[in-house]
Amino acid sequence: MSVSDCFIIDFPKITDKRGNLSFIENNCHIPFAIKRVYYLYDVPAFAERGGHAHKHLTQVLIALSGSFDVHLDDGQHKKIVTLNKPWQGLLISNNVWRELKGFSSGSTCLVLASEYYVENDYYRDYVEFLHSMSV
Numbered sequence: 521m522s523v524s525d526c527f528i529i530d531f532p533k534i535t536d537k538r539g540n541l542s543f544i545e546n547n548c549h550i551p552f553a554i555k556r557v558y559y560l561y562d563v564p565a566f567a568e569r570g571g572h573a574h575k576h577l578t579q580v581l582i583a584l585s586g587s588f589d590v591h592l593d594d595g596q597h598k599k600i601v602t603l604n605k606p607w608q609g610l611l612i613s614n615n616v617w618r619e620l621k622g623f624s625s626g627s628t629c630l631v632l633a634s635e636y637y638v639e640n641d642y643y644r645d646y647v648e649f650l651h652s653m654s655v
């Protein structure tokens with residue numbers, strides 16, 4: 521998997537003068553069954569989240585409010601994606617290092633994950649990650 525396997529997904533958007541509505545249906549709008557949902561909130565502007573890759577997990581990140589930058593790195597190529605639209609998600613495949621930075625005030629990141637939380641699925645050491653990608 522590489523950064524080119526990471527892409528933006530547009531979710532349905534129902535516009536309404538009362539406010540807009542988007543929805544995501546399991547196995548329909550994203551290419552995996554959702555096993556876990558988590559979210560990042562109250563993130564200070566200077567904070568950085570992520571700083572790891574996953575061996576098997578695929579997930580979709582959504583900026584439900586505010587904005588932040590997602591730095592992607594597969595060991596050979598890098599890409600930065602800014603998320604700031606609640607009707608869009610960024611799919612991040614396994615074996616891609618990700619760092620989340622530049623959180624705006626009040627931003628919220630919703631994450632839809634293909635697997636339950638398993639600490640052993642993480643590469644948390646960048647050198648180990650690079651080594652694993654090169655063998």
Ligand code: T46
Binds near residue numbers: 569571
């Ligand atoms: C990712 C970015 C965007 C759990 O117990 N269950 C969970 O589902 C998660 C995600 C985390 N945790 C525990 C593990 C740590 O003790 O919560 C603590 C903080 O987790 P972490 O340092 O991994 O948080 P982030 O924001 O750096 O990374 C998370 C995800 O772990 C990661 O997959 O891509 O959000």
